[in-house]
């Protein structure tokens with residue numbers, strides 16, 4: 001299978017073709033989290049996030065998703081605890097979503113698809129001095145994944161949704177400040193699954209400790225519809241393509257153990 005031949009099955013994918021060969025290639029993300037195969041680890045501590053809304057800098061469309069970027073030149077917005085040995089600095093968060101509410105998340109739970117998934121991306125500032133260094137190292141990155149479900153309107157998200165029309169096209173940027181990413185976390189961050197994996201877009205490096213929250217957050221149908229009004233393409237391209245289905249196809253677990261912080 002994909003694990004032994006170090007080739008990742010390159011299936012048709014609306015967003016981009018997976019490169020045929022990925023160095024190593026046996027710790028790729030995303031995966032399906034098979035609950036009954038996950039192993040409860042009582043040593044896993046609660047996650048400790050400490051975000052400073054003042055470190056929020058800009059929101060921009062990078063042609064894959066939209067990113068909210070934080071000033072990561074100091075340890076002002078960090079995550080530690082959980083499965084992490086070190087302190088990790090928040091550098092950005094972004095989302096993945098589908099063209100309909102029927103799919104859109106990258107990870108799944110017992111094959112259950114969610115309409116969208118939030119990723120809060122952090123790098124190990126105890127061991128490295130730049131994101132670009134950490135992205136190449138086994139313990140370099142920590143990404144918190146949060147599933148989104150369609151339901152009541154998310155008040156905290158609305159500030160972000162209102163900024164999206166200004167960044168419809170690839171490479172558009174607007175100033176964005178005083179946004180507290182903690183408002184996007186579920187009320188319970190003690191229950192999560194964790195495993196070692198990779199970035200889900202190029203460079204696909206296998207440097208990520210994933211922490212996928214068991215509890216989802218709710219956003220309204222209309223809020224998700226604004227995500228789908230973004231474009232993959234820049235303003236000068238003759239054919240405009242709607243930014244939807246920006247998720248990667250699922251990868252083989254390759255014998256990896258997914259641990260749970262709850263029994």
Ligand SMILES: CC[C@H](C)CCC(=O)Nc1ccc(S(N)(=O)=O)cc1
Nearest residue numbers: 119121132135143198199200201202
């Ligand atoms: C030098 C490396 C380059 C700048 C990488 C920039 C970056 O942040 N990439 C990134 C981050 C997170 C994810 S995900 N979807 O959370 O796995 C995917 C890709």
Ligand SMILES: [Zn+2]
Nearest residue numbers: 094096119200
């Ligand atoms: Zn992501």
